[in-house]
Amino acid sequence: MAQAQGVLQRQGTRGSSPSFWIQIKKSRWAYLFISPFYILFAIFQLIPLVLSLWMSFTRWKGVGPMKFEGLINFSLIPHDKLFWQSMLNGVIIFIMYVPLLLFMALVLAVILSSGRVKGYKFFRTIIFLPFITNMVAAGFTFQILLEQNSGLVNQALGYLGLPGVPWLENIWWARVSLCLLIIWAWLGYDMVIMLAGLQTIPHDYTEAALVDGASPIQAFFHITIPLMRPVILFLLITSTIGTFALFTEVYILTNQGGPISATLTPMLRIYKVAFDSFQFGYAAALSYTYFALIFVLAIFQFSFNRENM
Amino acid sequence: MSRKTKKILTDIILYTVLIGITIFMMLPFLWMLSTSFKLPEDIFGYPPRFIPDNPVLDNYIYVIFEKNVLVNLKNTVVIATIGTALSLFFTTLGGYGFAKFNFPGKKPLFLMLLATMVIPGAVMLVPSFIIMRNFGWVDTIWPLVIPGAASAFGIFFFRQYISTISDELLDAARIDGAGEFRIYWNIVVPIIAPGMVSLGLIFFMASWNNFQGPLIYLKSAEKWVMTQAIRSMQGSAGFTAWGEYMAMSVISLIPLLIIFLLFQRRIVEGITAGAIKG
Numbered sequence A: 001m002a003q004a005q006g007v008l009q010r011q012g013t014r015g016s017s018p019s020f021w022i023q024i025k026k027s028r029w030a031y032l033f034i035s036p037f038y039i040l041f042a043i044f045q046l047i048p049l050v051l052s053l054w055m056s057f058t059r060w061k062g063v064g065p066m067k068f069e070g071l072i073n074f075s076l077i078p079h080d081k082l083f084w085q086s087m088l089n090g091v092i093i094f095i096m097y098v099p100l101l102l103f104m105a106l107v108l109a110v111i112l113s114s115g116r117v118k119g120y121k122f123f124r125t126i127i128f129l130p131f132i133t134n135m136v137a138a139g140f141t142f143q144i145l146l147e148q149n150s151g152l153v154n155q156a157l158g159y160l161g162l163p164g165v166p167w168l169e170n171i172w173w174a175r176v177s178l179c180l181l182i183i184w185a186w187l188g189y190d191m192v193i194m195l196a197g198l199q200t201i202p203h204d205y206t207e208a209a210l211v212d213g214a215s216p217i218q219a220f221f222h223i224t225i226p227l228m229r230p231v232i233l234f235l236l237i238t239s240t241i242g243t244f245a246l247f248t249e250v251y252i253l254t255n256q257g258g259p260i261s262a263t264l265t266p267m268l269r270i271y272k273v274a275f276d277s278f279q280f281g282y283a284a285a286l287s288y289t290y291f292a293l294i295f296v297l298a299i300f301q302f303s304f305n306r307e308n309m
Numbered sequence B: 001m002s003r004k005t006k007k008i009l010t011d012i013i014l015y016t017v018l019i020g021i022t023i024f025m026m027l028p029f030l031w032m033l034s035t036s037f038k039l040p041e042d043i044f045g046y047p048p049r050f051i052p053d054n055p056v057l058d059n060y061i062y063v064i065f066e067k068n069v070l071v072n073l074k075n076t077v078v079i080a081t082i083g084t085a086l087s088l089f090f091t092t093l094g095g096y097g098f099a100k101f102n103f104p105g106k107k108p109l110f111l112m113l114l115a116t117m118v119i120p121g122a123v124m125l126v127p128s129f130i131i132m133r134n135f136g137w138v139d140t141i142w143p144l145v146i147p148g149a150a151s152a153f154g155i156f157f158f159r160q161y162i163s164t165i166s167d168e169l170l171d172a173a174r175i176d177g178a179g180e181f182r183i184y185w186n187i188v189v190p191i192i193a194p195g196m197v198s199l200g201l202i203f204f205m206a207s208w209n210n211f212q213g214p215l216i217y218l219k220s221a222e223k224w225v226m227t228q229a230i231r232s233m234q235g236s237a238g239f240t241a242w243g244e245y246m247a248m249s250v251i252s253l254i255p256l257l258i259i260f261l262l263f264q265r266r267i268v269e270g271i272t273a274g275a276i277k278g
Helices: A002-015 A020-026 A028-055 A072-079 A081-113 A120-132 A135-145 A152-159 A171-200 A203-211 A216-227 A229-244 A248-252 A266-275 A280-307 B003-036 B058-066 B069-100 B106-118 B121-135 B152-162 B167-175 B180-191 B193-209 B212-217 B226-231 B242-277
Strands: none
Touching: A020 A028, A028 A280, A028 B069, A028 B106, A028 B121, A028 B152, A028 B180, A072 A280, A081 A120, A081 A171, A081 A216, A081 A229, A081 A266, A081 A280, A081 B003, A120 A171, A120 B003, A120 B242, A135 A152, A135 A171, A135 A248, A135 B003, A135 B226, A135 B242, A171 A229, A171 A248, A171 B003, A171 B242, A203 A216, A216 A229, A229 A280, A266 A280, A266 B121, A280 B121, B003 B242, B058 B069, B058 B242, B069 B152, B069 B180, B069 B193, B069 B226, B069 B242, B106 B152, B121 B212, B152 B193, B152 B242, B167 B180, B180 B193, B193 B242, B212 B226, B226 B242
């Protein structure tokens, strides 16, 4: 239907377009309707991006004249331990939670859509609920729950005769705690996306496999996961970008990327350089380096996944 | 193992998983609520109590009357409402432009729009601030509502949505002499209203829960939104203000919770439409 209309429209314009400018004038309403995006993009993204490229070659504290310094900012970046630590943290945290989160989301989606459990709506609502919660409230709540000496979680471990865990004090446990918060917050979102994805794949394959004597677990790994590849890929890519850009979670839960920068993310590092130390020029240089690295990573991830399709 | 025992066993495993997840999901909410009614000395008390032995309203009274949380709540509502209204207007208009018109440069313009979605937010952090400061917009709501008012994602979403409207309907209105804006306002908008509810709720939620933007741009305390206000709580000497933190958190959550329970289906639709069709 839409395609047929497209053809008609195209024929219509071809038949009645003596000149390019008349066509432009005829389309003035369309240009007007789409213009807000391009105006806002130019003012709030394009100009800032160009400005920030210029800033990255200067030393500037945010006030007074910008002092041109050439490539000094960029020459400092290879020695910026905190920045590289934040990139590494991004990779570590990604590996720690993303496969687990996607696996849990897919398993839950399969269970809930199988028609085997009563209360589908109830469980879906509960699992989705954390997604609407702001991360400041959630971060503080997790801090209380995970408090080392008498937080609820460690008290519960004590009941079971287990030693308390330094959830937010030890670098690795702090990363685990962060992953718990992220999984808690995003499981519902990922599950809902997976549920929608499951509706688009044909049921016949799974049913046929089950009739042929495959176990549900075999069917899950050999049929559902391959068919769900595009959806999984979508979530994988958004989670990659999301992990490096974690901000509120690490600002609140681990008190600005602690302990000893174990949960510092690139986003938080750039924020701190700019708004805590007021090194705007250097922050701009970091931003561009980060952009380039993420870009390379995205291309790598994309081509890797295409090869495996 | 007989078929029946196998089925029962599977059911037990499935429900155990689901109930375990449910506890994991609900625990923070319950503990937040519980802590918000506790006195400072009971918050880390032993043994832990879900229903406090001595429930008090002190935390709520403190944040409402001493900390003016209602002002923060008002600020949050104002920013989220204005931001959502502007976004809905410009994204539906843009979506309509791309869905129902043919014009020179349409394809490259649309590709450019999609390409802007990959610019990571961290890159924009510093330069946006400089621009906003030059506009004199620091400590105003504008940096939080204007730059995202014509989001690429929203335009993409509504382009998909509007392309299902039949052209005959629009052409009939044109023949009757309706202007293009009137066609948009009187015909397109009513038809896409359900989609506007879906995406509007998502815009609203994102604005409500935003922390980084307000942290950078809203400087004076009387302009703070809820997320900032929670973070800036100070306890009485020697205590971290956990009870007050949690009372604030509960207040920040309730409006979204009500909206979510009323419009759950629409919110889920808005989220999945962007991901699956895209």
